[in-house]
Amino acid sequence: MTCNILVGGAWGDEGKGKCITYLCNNDKPDIIARAGVGPNAGHSVEFNGEKYGLRLTPSGFVHTGAKLMIGAGVLVNPDVLFKEFEDLKKYNVKERMxxxxxxxxxxxDHMERDKSSEHLAKKIGSTGSGCGPANSDRVLRTIDLAQDIPELEGYITDVSLACNETLDEGGDVFIEGSQGFALSLYYGSYPYVTSKDTTASTFAADVGVGPTKVDEVINVFKSYISRVGEGPFPTEMSQKEAEDHGWEEYGVVTGRRRRIGYFDMDLAKESCRINGATQIALTCVDKLYPDCARTQDYSDLSVESKAFIEDIQSATGVPVTIISTGPDLNDTIDLRKELL
Incomplete structure (x- = not known):
């Protein structure tokens, strides 16, 4: 029986999609449960030469033996969900959701309010997906729930009960969070944050699993930092400098160009502390150290990249167990057996 939670370490876009895909494809949990805000966050998944941009479907969908679940804390846009059913038809996502x-x-109405709000759309840099107004209505107790939507009737399941029963029976549950720690409504750079907390504790609550049942919290960091939207960014570089490094990126949901900065060790320390991280997954090492591209053995990493990894471990007190050196699932160094 294991229950693992994966959380973004910064402002999102850390490469959670690849990490989730790798972990679920290798560890093969019985349930993959989506936590987080809702369809305002996108995960990129590359598998068997194809790339998918997901907003509600758990990124671990490639493990076809798992049930896919959306926890009670997640906002759902049925149109987004049904489109992903079509896009992922060959993986039987619809039948497993x-x-x-x-x-x-x-x-x-939520989406229109989001897009037309001077404060949300222009000052905060909202994605316009309706999550802020929807969470506001949820707090006011004026919103419809999934149980009220006829189109969702065939998918309704008590996710908390299913996850806890699976754990009690010796099964494995993987909880994947969206966005990142620094966008937390409580712990992020308020007011330039999302509309709820985005830490591991809340992700557990989103799917109805108590803290005593959580075994591992995997905090994902990219080897450099990126952010979509407004707000403080202490290590930000110019777009020209980002281009020189080959770090030009665009958001999955909005298509907006991401702001780019150097790795922030202070942010990493705070993120690991508040999330209670037990492991770190480090992505895009190949973009920071191109000579490490596609490396699959830790001993083959450069001296510089090993020093960078050791600095992160020393600063946070958390072992770096997963190291991504390229977009393919095989471009991964997995040190869990050695370090845990």
């Missing part, structure tokens, strides 16, 4: 009856539903 379960939605908690207590999920709140995003309406067209």
């Amino acid at each position: 379960c939605v908690d009856p207590r999920c709140a539903i995003i309406s067209n």
